[in-house]
Amino acid sequence: MFALFDNHPVLRDALPFVHLGHYPTPVLLADDLDKDRRSAGITIKNDGATGTPYGGNKVRKLEFLLGDTLARGKNAVLTFGGAGSNHALATAIYARRLGLTPYSCLIKQPNSHSVRYNLLRALQAGVHLQHFESIPALATGAILKEIRLLFTDQKLPYWIPPGGTSALGVLGYVNAAFELQTQIDAGKLAAPDVIYIACGTMGSSVGLALGLALLGSQTRVCAVAVTDTNFSSMKKAKKLYAQSGELLRKAGADTPVTRLREDSFELRSDFFGGEYGCYTEAGMQAVNRFQEATGLQIEGCYTGKCLAALSQDLKSGRLDGQQVLFWNTYDGQSQDHPVDELDYRLLPESLHTYFESEVQPLDRK
Ligand SMILES: *Cc1c(COP(=O)(O)O)cnc(C)c1O
Numbered sequence: 001m002f003a004l005f006d007n008h009p010v011l012r013d014a015l016p017f018v019h020l021g022h023y024p025t026p027v028l029l030a031d032d033l034d035k036d037r038r039s040a041g042i043t044i045k046n047d048g049a050t051g052t053p054y055g056g057n058k059v060r061k062l063e064f065l066l067g068d069t070l071a072r073g074k075n076a077v078l079t080f081g082g083a084g085s086n087h088a089l090a091t092a093i094y095a096r097r098l099g100l101t102p103y104s105c106l107i108k109q110p111n112s113h114s115v116r117y118n119l120l121r122a123l124q125a126g127v128h129l130q131h132f133e134s135i136p137a138l139a140t141g142a143i144l145k146e147i148r149l150l151f152t153d154q155k156l157p158y159w160i161p162p163g164g165t166s167a168l169g170v171l172g173y174v175n176a177a178f179e180l181q182t183q184i185d186a187g188k189l190a191a192p193d194v195i196y197i198a199c200g201t202m203g204s205s206v207g208l209a210l211g212l213a214l215l216g217s218q219t220r221v222c223a224v225a226v227t228d229t230n231f232s233s234m235k236k237a238k239k240l241y242a243q244s245g246e247l248l249r250k251a252g253a254d255t256p257v258t259r260l261r262e263d264s265f266e267l268r269s270d271f272f273g274g275e276y277g278c279y280t281e282a283g284m285q286a287v288n289r290f291q292e293a294t295g296l297q298i299e300g301c302y303t304g305k306c307l308a309a310l311s312q313d314l315k316s317g318r319l320d321g322q323q324v325l326f327w328n329t330y331d332g333q334s335q336d337h338p339v340d341e342l343d344y345r346l347l348p349e350s351l352h353t354y355f356e357s358e359v360q361p362l363d364r365k
Pocket of ligand 1: 056163
């Protein structure tokens with residue numbers, strides 16, 4: 001099933017797409033996350049289960065982006081992210097599955113077990129890795145030149161922006177909103193008043209907001225930012241939303257022009273913690289609470305911060321009587337994939353520091 005195409009069949013042939021995931025992802029009731037029973041109910045939409053061997057939110061975007069890569073006859077993909085980027089890893093794993101060569105440009109970030117794990121998995125997937133000190137460095141011509149040099153003898157790779165967030169990638173989450181609606185219609189859950197979702201490059205939260213608007217839904221999106229304003233801002237959200245809406249209409253969908261409304265999309269920056277990838281006390285407490293209440297694993301970089309915002313809003317009474325949905329964007333299960341046998345020294349030397357220096361204090365067990 002692919003709910004967006006079922007609702008707008010014209011898009012099936014008009015948009016580039018390659019099937020990678022398993023849908024619909026499960027919804028679970030999780031009232032134990034609300035011990036005092038102040039909300040009307042809490043549900044989890046578990047996008048940890050979008051795919052195997054690797055799930056999480058990036059699979060939905062990659063179906064369009066890697067579909068476009070194939071449609072354009074490219075044989076390699078280049079993408080960007082933090083050193084422990086889930087997005088870069090997901091891209092590499094699914095690119096390989098499709099016979100494409102993956103390249104990742106990684107940027108320094110605070111160290112964690114998850115960074116180490118993702119680097120080893122990237123090694124296993126055979127990604128060509130480049131590591132840079134900072135984002136400004138990445139933006140300079142010198143580094144772009146260095147990237148180009150990698151491809152002198154070949155066709156340039158298909159370029160996937162950080163987080164897989166482009167007008168096209170966002171459609172993965174427009175589909176996710178349509179998919180949720182089919183589950184509501186089938187009686188699997190009550191229509192939520194508000195959806196909490198972690199927000200890095202905004203593709204997932206903006207895609208949901210667009211999908212919900214096209215469905216005429218009253219559900220609000222609370223996007224909990226884990227990045228600074230270079231990556232997450234209302235300005236950027238509005239632009240992406242408009243571009244993706246236009247892309248759908250250009251592809252032939254009879255969808256109305258809508259605007260991102262501030263009363264239906266809230267960008268929260270109070271749980272960010274000041275730096276991408278830097279764990280927070282509130283976030284780590286939320287990670288533990290989630291595991292106790294659901295048996296599922298979340299993490300400190302994205303989903304813990306999102307759940308921390310939800311928990312505070314429960315406490316403050318903001319969610320009294322509301323149906324709440326927590327959209328899990330992280331595949332905790334696939335983190336059990338074995339990497340222990342791998343030697344980090346096979347990684348480019350500038351990445352060894354993640355294995356030879358301590359993880360950040362809140363990540364020490
Ligand atoms: C990338 C990622 C996000 C952020 O999604 P965006 O679409 O970039 O906002 C959230 N959670 C997890 C686990 C991620 O890996």
